Amino acid sequence: MTKELVAIALGGNMILQKGQPKTYEQQMKNLRLAIEVIVDIIKQGYGIILTHGNGPQVGNILVQQKAGVTRGIPEQPLNICGAMSQGQIGFMIQTALEERLFDQGIVDKCVVAIITRAIVDHNDSAFKEPTKPIGPFYTEEEAIELHRKTKDSYINDAGRGFRKVIPSPIPLQILEGNTILRCVKEGDIVIAVGGGGIPVARENGNFIDIEAVIDKDRATDVLATQIDADILMLLTDVSNAYLNYGKENQKKIGKISIKKMKEIFDEGHFAKGSMRPKVESAISFIEHGGRLSIITSSKDALAALKDKAGTRIVK
Amino acid sequence: MTKELVAIALGGNMILQKGQPKTYEQQMKNLRLAIEVIVDIIKQGYGIILTHGNGPQVGNILVQQKAGVTRGIPEQPLNICGAMSQGQIGFMIQTALEERLFDQGIVDKCVVAIITRAIVDHNDSAFKEPTKPIGPFYTEEEAIELHRKTKDSYINDAGRGFRKVIPSPIPLQILEGNTILRCVKEGDIVIAVGGGGIPVARENGNFIDIEAVIDKDRATDVLATQIDADILMLLTDVSNAYLNYGKENQKKIGKISIKKMKEIFDEGHFAKGSMRPKVESAISFIEHGGRLSIITSSKDALAALKDKAGTRIVK
Numbered sequence: 001m002t003k004e005l006v007a008i009a010l011g012g013n014m015i016l017q018k019g020q021p022k023t024y025e026q027q028m029k030n031l032r033l034a035i036e037v038i039v040d041i042i043k044q045g046y047g048i049i050l051t052h053g054n055g056p057q058v059g060n061i062l063v064q065q066k067a068g069v070t071r072g073i074p075e076q077p078l079n080i081c082g083a084m085s086q087g088q089i090g091f092m093i094q095t096a097l098e099e100r101l102f103d104q105g106i107v108d109k110c111v112v113a114i115i116t117r118a119i120v121d122h123n124d125s126a127f128k129e130p131t132k133p134i135g136p137f138y139t140e141e142e143a144i145e146l147h148r149k150t151k152d153s154y155i156n157d158a159g160r161g162f163r164k165v166i167p168s169p170i171p172l173q174i175l176e177g178n179t180i181l182r183c184v185k186e187g188d189i190v191i192a193v194g195g196g197g198i199p200v201a202r203e204n205g206n207f208i209d210i211e212a213v214i215d216k217d218r219a220t221d222v223l224a225t226q227i228d229a230d231i232l233m234l235l236t237d238v239s240n241a242y243l244n245y246g247k248e249n250q251k252k253i254g255k256i257s258i259k260k261m262k263e264i265f266d267e268g269h270f271a272k273g274s275m276r277p278k279v280e281s282a283i284s285f286i287e288h289g290g291r292l293s294i295i296t297s298s299k300d301a302l303a304a305l306k307d308k309a310g311t312r313i314v315k
Numbered sequence: 316m317t318k319e320l321v322a323i324a325l326g327g328n329m330i331l332q333k334g335q336p337k338t339y340e341q342q343m344k345n346l347r348l349a350i351e352v353i354v355d356i357i358k359q360g361y362g363i364i365l366t367h368g369n370g371p372q373v374g375n376i377l378v379q380q381k382a383g384v385t386r387g388i389p390e391q392p393l394n395i396c397g398a399m400s401q402g403q404i405g406f407m408i409q410t411a412l413e414e415r416l417f418d419q420g421i422v423d424k425c426v427v428a429i430i431t432r433a434i435v436d437h438n439d440s441a442f443k444e445p446t447k448p449i450g451p452f453y454t455e456e457e458a459i460e461l462h463r464k465t466k467d468s469y470i471n472d473a474g475r476g477f478r479k480v481i482p483s484p485i486p487l488q489i490l491e492g493n494t495i496l497r498c499v500k501e502g503d504i505v506i507a508v509g510g511g512g513i514p515v516a517r518e519n520g521n522f523i524d525i526e527a528v529i530d531k532d533r534a535t536d537v538l539a540t541q542i543d544a545d546i547l548m549l550l551t552d553v554s555n556a557y558l559n560y561g562k563e564n565q566k567k568i569g570k571i572s573i574k575k576m577k578e579i580f581d582e583g584h585f586a587k588g589s590m591r592p593k594v595e596s597a598i599s600f601i602e603h604g605g606r607l608s609i610i611t612s613s614k615d616a617l618a619a620l621k622d623k624a625g626t627r628i629v630k
Binding site: 021022023024060061063064065066067068070071072073074076077079080083084085086087088090091092094095098099102103110112113114115117136175176178179182183186188198200205206207 | 336338385402407413432
């Protein structure tokens with residue numbers, strides 16, 4: 001029925017960019033632009049699973065949680081804030097996408113947003129070394145005091161101030177995978193794995209409360225592999241991954257074999273926290289049987305599917 | 316495969332009761348109790364769709380939204396807060412339910428939470444007369460000032476202070492109905508229609524931003540009717556609807572025909588805002604082809620399904 005199954009990860013800054021007003025209106029404006037290419041891809045007949053970041057949104061929710069304490073509302077834990085952001089962003093994407101579909105005369109598609117959880121191992125070494133900054137900024141003095149009180153870790157985040165850091169464990173499995181696959185096979189456009197999924201860990205059947213955040217590109221790879229998707233597409237600001245990025249001799253990476261891409265990866269060409277997790281996820285997808293991994297911008301996404309743009313990793 | 320399809324609406328106070336601490340831990344404690352009977356019903360082989368209120372949670376989110384403004388985070392509109400609460404509560408129910416299922420040796424069920432929207436008519440007369448109090452309490456002076464600034468309506472809510480009131484329009488259709496039905500038919504336990512669904516209205520294909528809240532029992536009826544469920548079960552504090560409730564001659568209503576129930580309804584036996592919308596929804600479900608509507612407590616839910624307790628409305 002559908003041509004091929006594509007899991008597409010929307011970059012977090014496609015919904016809210018640094019410095020923009022954090023309003024609903026601004027986010028919808030950004031999303032309406034961001035989803036244009038998604039509708040173009042839908043029109044090509046692909047089955048679509050759409051995943052997304054939640055960094056700015058969950059950051060805002062965390063600030064609101066802290067502010068609410070002064071008015072008698074206790075803070076909810078991070079996993080709850082993540083679940084909230086999935087509802088928030090899922091609904092916004094639904095709205096933007098269905099309007100655009102209607103506008104383009106496509107009225108037989110249902111866009112569904114599914115609350116998604118990702119299983120992690122609570123013995124993942126990431127829990128010993130938290131690395132991912134989240135939430136509000138503090139002064140050094142405040143951070144020291146907070147660390148003393150809570151034992152949470154704080155770091156100086158790129159000179160902008162001190163922030164709490166939490167673990168970013170590897171996602172092992174998407175709990176809603178079967179449901180997501182079933183929906184997309186029946187023609188739904190599925191929004192899932194928001195913010196990398198809500199991390200959960202089990203011990204003797206019970207869920208353990210954990211405070212962590214999962215890289216959305218890694219989680220999208222895990223889902224795509226799990227449901228046997230054909231294509232993994234990681235959207236970002238740039239049209240391609242680069243050799244020697246930012247240097248004089250930088251060079252776009254176009255179509256490339258998994259073998260060659262792994263060599264380049266091992267040479268350390270990709271910046272940690274930015275292109276590196278994307279390339280890692282893209283490689284992993286092919287290694288686990290995927291047909292094509294794409295890293296590109298929204299602008300070049302359609303051309304990339306037609307093998308004419310973007311970084312395309314194949315067997 | 317499954318015996319019959321039951322749409323079960325959990326009362327809002329099953330998740331958080333008035334006066335209880337508004338913490339995650341308290342809500343999970345309540346939910347772990349509330350879902351015991353759901354697992355008992357699952358064990359009987361029924362297909363389950365679980366809906367829920369969101370009053371206390373969305374109330375808390377609204378307070379946090381207002382508090383966040385002082386720290387630079389603009390308030391998100393009510394529909395976004397509703398979507399957030401669906402994520403929050405959906406995830407909490409998943410957690411509680413899957414733990415209990417595991418505990419009972421049921422490991423072949425996936426509990427999925429689906430962000431759910433309900434179509435309303437933006438010409439619904441409810442928009443002319445807002446009736447549903449939401450969010451924080453204000454003094455009379457504050458309410459007058461807020462009304463002057465925003466044109467929002469405020470009422471004195473049962474002597475507890477002034478609150479904003481918003482419209483509660485009739486839900487016409489659940490947009491995710493097909494997906495929900497498909498999931499439950501395949502054996503998923505589906506959490507949907509949280510807080511009555513996010514109200515949406517369309518005009519020329521575009522969604523109109525509306526500020527409203529939908530009665531969750533009405534929305535559950537609409538979903539149950541739409542997907543041809545067999546049984547509508549509305550859970551509440553009391554085991555039955557009553558004739559002359561609270562009076563000396565009060566009398567439990569047990570099994571009753573739709574004809575007789577409508578007569579009683581028309582006599583005005585049911586309190587507005589409490590039992591009345593439940594009875595209305597229960598009647599509507601049978602009128603639209605449902606086999607059985609149940610109004611009862613968690614404690615009596617299983618017995619009610621076996622025709623031994625609760626108010627049971629039939630053809």
